[in-house]
Amino acid sequence: MEIKLQHASPLAHKTPCLVLTALEGKPSTPLLKDLDVRLDGIVARAFKDGEFTGRLGETLLIHSGSRLAQERILLLGLGKEKGFGAERLRQAAGQLVGFLQGRRLGTCAIDLTSLPLRRMTLEAATQAIAEGLQLAGYRFDRHRTENGRELPPLLERATLLVSSKGDLRAATPGLKVARCIDRGVTLARDLVNEPGNVKSPDYLARQARALSEEVPLHCTVLDRAQLEVEGMGALLGVAQGSIREPRLIVLEHRGGNGDARPIVLIGKGVVFDAGGISLKPAEKMDEMKMDMAGGAAVMGTLLSAALLKLPINLIGIIPAVENLPSGSAIRPGDILTSLSGRTIEVLNTDAEGRLILADALTYARRFEPRVVIDLATLTGACIIALGHHASAILGNHNGLIRKLIQAGERSGERLWQLPLWEDYGHQIKSEVADIKNTGGRPAGTITAAAFLQKFAAEFTWAHLDIAGTAWEEKGRPCQPKGGTGVGVRLLLAYLMQGGFPGEAD
Secondary structure (H helix, E strand, C coil): CEEEEEECCHHHCCCCCEEEEEECCECCCHHHHHHHHHCCCHHHHHHHCCCCCCCCCCEEEEECCCCCCCCEEEEEECCCCCCCCHHHHHHHHHHHHHHHHHCCCCEEEEECCCCCCCCCCHHHHHHHHHHHHHHHCCCCCCCCCCCCCCCCCCCCEEEEEECCHHHHHHHHHHHHHHHHHHHHHHHHHHHHHCCCCCCCHHHHHHHHHHHHHHCCCEEEEECHHHHHHHCCHHHHHHHCCCCCCCEEEEEEEECCCCCCCCEEEEECEEEEECCCCCCCCCCCHHHHHHCCHHHHHHHHHHHHHHHHCCCCEEEEEEEEEEECCCCCCCCCCCEEECCCCCEEECCCCCCCHHHHHHHHHHHHHHHCCCEEEEEECCCHHHHHHHCCCCEEEEECCHHHHHHHHHHHHHHCCCEEECCCCHHHHHHHCCCCCCEECCCCCCCHHHHHHHHHHCCCCCCCEEEEECCCCCEECCCECCECCEECCCCHHHHHHHHHHCCCCCCCC
16 A cells, blocks of 8 residues: 555545544534535534434544545544544544545545644554554455456555645654554465465575565574574474474574674464364464464564664564474473473373473573563463454563563554463472473463473563454454464564663663
């Protein structure tokens, strides 16, 4: 989608569809009054009759005939003034895209001059609207050969109108940031949506190398032989059931001072998860191509960070494997020796994500990180607890958790903290090894984090369980069906706010 800014008077701008916004119950903006005069009272009557009230996402399409420079005027509701902010604008823009595509309109102009910006800057509003347009305008159709008319045409161009050259200068940075963020989200969604027959661990590694050739990222990939030399027995244990070779992918963005300790992001990269010997049910197993959504989010975040030239040192680690049942697969009851030297009793081979993350967390030690954040579609229990509206966050540093929750509120990718008391660690004690890979059904999300905490004790660390938010089944504003790219905007909001734990070290 092409999005551009333009200095122009809204009602003088020629376009197939001009979009004007209104708060709920507040139709009396100067622009709407001017429009009402030109259209012989249509707008006022629509409000009076309740045809349009300004509720969030509500629309009213008016065909102007020859009375205006625009063929159509679309009124778009922003909801009530209380609580208005960036996420509201993103959602409204996302609903706008669905409305326009449903009517096969490929071009529009959106007036920014009348937005209620008492609590936010024009730059922030521009970024939010551009993000919403791009998030909603995503489509994964590269494998379709017969699109036909059942797929509505995508919105191709949107012009954001401002009233002065000063506003143009103020809004431009917001649009640039939105474009860079969208690149990362689109990459993450594309990677998640790729089918399992395309998406091997080596495929992810090749995508990472391609990024390092496009933007200033350094890429290192460890193959099976190197993983064996390192001693990553937990990762290799998961990988041994598939003929596809495992990889450990490391991407580095060096935007800070050379001696500044980096922030490390770790993303689970199980390219397909059948559960191993502890085989999953057949229903919806096809969706397990999304079990590398954490790794995709890390890769997307590194891409956006490089494009934004963030002044930090950032490292992404993606352990990439495939979890399949076979004659060579690990069995329930097997004991693996992790990179840390800690032994792990495998009670359930479908609790594999924590195994590969354990070795990745240990590997991160060599970078002497300031902060470590891991993302993983780790537990079905997280979906039971939080549904599909929020990701779970757990960790060992309240300041880090608080900042990530705040970043989630700003980005619209919300987090909810679960406890990580020592009591939960008792559930993963093993009688035959140092630790076991599942504590049973009670508090499954928490005991999975308790497992990871054993390998993150040296770090300022947070764990994000994105099992319920990484995949959208039905589609909603800003989230078409399939991979959501969750985590990219959240992490970027966190990284761009600064003030990291250990910054003064």
